[in-house]
Amino acid sequence: MSTNYANAVELKNVTKRYNELVAVNNLNLTLSQGEIFGLLGPNGSGKSTTLKMLLGLVQPEEGSVHVLGIDAKKDPVAIKKLVGYAPEAPHLYEFLTGIEFLDFIGDIYGMHTEEKRSRINEYLKALQLEGREGDMISSYSEGMKQKVALISAFLHKPKLLILDEPLNALDPRTARIVKDFLQELKQQGVTTIMSTHILEIAQAVCDRIGIMYQGKLLALGNMEELRRMASMPSSGLEDIFLKLTGTGDIKAVVEELVK
Ligand SMILES: Nc1ncnc2c1ncn2[C@@H]1O[C@H](COP(=O)(O)OP(=O)(O)OP(=O)(O)O)[C@@H](O)[C@H]1O
């Protein structure tokens, strides 16, 4: 398996349709190694579909997808070995305990028992799940389930993290730990692509941001570039997002609602 690659992610002219609906429309996106990239966009704009195509979970009708130098169409299994994925609605085996589930995930990745155990314990401690690892996942809160999903993405030291709305259910302390952890991993050359609706997180954590709208990448760049594109030199990401996605007329919508 070749892991020599120029770019961590390379999507070229990628289109994905669900029957008549164009979920992703001629998308071009290249991420370099060690980059933290944020995918933003309104509900249904194609973020999760894009992330799933990176893993080969969804096949595009057109275009090519390369992840860590591997063609997602030809060898999706090789990609899955090297990538950590936390889906937006993770399906955990709820009849297992947290520790049983993570143990099982570690085994799937072929981790050695000692390394697996010590890494699981470190993560349980860092994310404050210690003491609850012996409880059934079905008894966990949403945030606790999200923590388990994140640990299973991090566990095997992936080269690329694909995180679909990873921080939504997390308390501020845990969200901060995960954000700082992503920065640490970046220093080790790990690339992250994540979707989020939490614009402050994108602004604070991501090197570059892509704003999707109706399957298209409307804007792409760092904060300064996005400000320039939106002709909003001193604005935050929220205002830029609302302007670019055409959902800025919020006052009128709210007035209509309270009539
Ligand atoms: N399995 C599917 N079958 C049919 N249509 C789908 C399927 N998955 C996604 N879609 C459609 O594709 C479009 C993009 O969906 P996607 O889940 O990628 O959006 P998203 O940007 O992740 O949205 P959200 O912010 O709500 O998570 C939507 O219109 C959605 O209805």
Ligand SMILES: [Mg+2]
């Ligand atoms: Mg989604």
